[in-house]
Amino acid sequence: MRADRLLSIMVLLQNYKKMTTKELATRLEVSERTILRDMDALSTAGVPVVAERGPAGGWRLMEHFQSQLSGLKLEEMKALFILPSEQVLEDLGVQAYGVDIREKLLAATPPTTKSAGRNFLEKLYIDTSTWKQSKLNNKNLLIVQQALWEDMKLHIVYQKADGERTKRVVSPLGLVAKGSAWYLVALNEEHQYRSFRLSRIVQAEQVEEGFTRPEQFQLSEYWKQSKLSFVEALPSFQVEVEVDPAIMGRLTFTDKFVDITTIGDSHNGQPTPVTLTFNTEQEAISYILGFGAAMTITQPEYLREKVVQQAQLMIKMYE
Numbered sequence: 001m002r003a004d005r006l007l008s009i010m011v012l013l014q015n016y017k018k019m020t021t022k023e024l025a026t027r028l029e030v031s032e033r034t035i036l037r038d039m040d041a042l043s044t045a046g047v048p049v050v051a052e053r054g055p056a057g058g059w060r061l062m063e064h065f066q067s068q069l070s071g072l073k074l075e076e077m078k079a080l081f082i083l084p085s086e087q088v089l090e091d092l093g094v095q096a097y098g099v100d101i102r103e104k105l106l107a108a109t110p111p112t113t114k115s116a117g118r119n120f121l122e123k124l125y126i127d128t129s130t131w132k133q134s135k136l137n138n139k140n141l142l143i144v145q146q147a148l149w150e151d152m153k154l155h156i157v158y159q160k161a162d163g164e165r166t167k168r169v170v171s172p173l174g175l176v177a178k179g180s181a182w183y184l185v186a187l188n189e190e191h192q193y194r195s196f197r198l199s200r201i202v203q204a205e206q207v208e209e210g211f212t213r214p215e216q217f218q219l220s221e222y223w224k225q226s227k228l229s230f231v232e233a234l235p236s237f238q239v240e241v242e243v244d245p246a247i248m249g250r251l252t253f254t255d256k257f258v259d260i261t262t263i264g265d266s267h268n269g270q271p272t273p274v275t276l277t278f279n280t281e282q283e284a285i286s287y288i289l290g291f292g293a294a295m296t297i298t299q300p301e302y303l304r305e306k307v308v309q310q311a312q313l314m315i316k317m318y319e
Contacts, residue, residue: 005030006038007104010047010061014107015118018058085128088177091141129180140204144184147206148172151213154186157203158196165202170194171211174219185219185226187211195226237278239288240299242271247294258287271296285310 005028012019012027025032039059042049048062102121147154154172159165170186173193177183182198238261243251251260251274264273278284285307288295297304 006042006045009035009038009042011104011107013049013059013061015103018052018060020058024059085126087127087129087180091138091177091182092145093138093142128177140201141182141198143204143206144172144175144198144201147204148175150206151210153207153209153211155205155207156196156201159200159202161200169207170196171213173213173217174222176219176223185222187214193222193226195223235279237281237284239276239278239284239297239303241274241276241288242296242298243274243291244271244294245269247291248272251291258283273298281306289314 008028009024012024019027021032021035024035028035039049039051049059050062051057051059106118106121144154146152151171154170156168156170157165158168168188170184170188172184172186174185175182175198176185176195184196184198184201186194186196188194259277261275261277276284276287278287281303284303288297288307289310297307
């Protein structure tokens with residue numbers, strides 16, 4: 001839209017001080033003739049744009065024309081530039097058209113912090129997506145969002161980790177982006193706080209029944225405490241192993257199901273002592289089997305026999 005483009009021109013001129021017609025046309029993906037018409041429109045609207053001719057010429061704004069976020073300190077301004085990743089915004093249906101939203105923020109900052117602000121925003125880019133991005137059911141996410149904004153209850157079909165599906169009526173309180181996954185925080189029918197992974201919501205439907213949001217509820221504080229409680233409640237199973245140096249790169253890269261607690265010293269190509277922590281004994285057995293003869297259990301000794309039994313079962317299955 002033309003109004004958006006005119007605003008973008010003012011933002012660019014505030015940030016870059018001076019730009020040629022060609023530079024503006026390239027940046028905004030329009031013709032140079034369109035830029036010239038836009039400059040006439042800005043002048044007619046009272047925006048003080050002036051043209052300087054010559055090799056170093058270009059369009060600029062008069063010095064007195066400058067909007068500012070008055071009183072904004074550099075450290076506070078940095079927080080504004082740390083935007084969510086594009087994937088998070090896309091999941092929420094938020095599209096930023098035209099000039100990058102950070103450019104608009106930069107245009108409104110005081111001259112004393114503008115240079116430092118530009119240096120900061122050009123060195124940070126946040127990407128929360130995984131290398132192999134899975135498809136989120138955006139339809140359910142949009143339904144959840146709508147109920148969340150309107151304080152309306154939701155009827156959901158939720159699939160647990162073991163595949164069991166349950167039907168629930170919940171009161172949505174907030175959405176949390178954890179890495180590349182979305183979670184719905186809600187009150188269940190017993191008025192208990194619960195977290196639901198969006199990818200496990202098979203079906204969502206808004207119920208024509210509102211609810212009163214708890215006055216003292218703070219989404220960020222709830223999530224921090226919930227995450228801490230979840231981690232503390234996880235079971236822990238520790239194993240000491242000796243690792244062939246040839247697989248150390250794989251070991252340190254594969255950390256999804258295991259926590260590498262300590263890595264000892266290795267001398268002259270000898271096996272490296274490593275302490276691994278798993279959630280369960282079975283996870284430890286499966287993980288260690290995957291490395292074959294390149295990983296040897298030292299403690300607990302009884303786990304060796306269980307690994308042997310598991311290996312024998314695998315051999316029997318393929319005979």
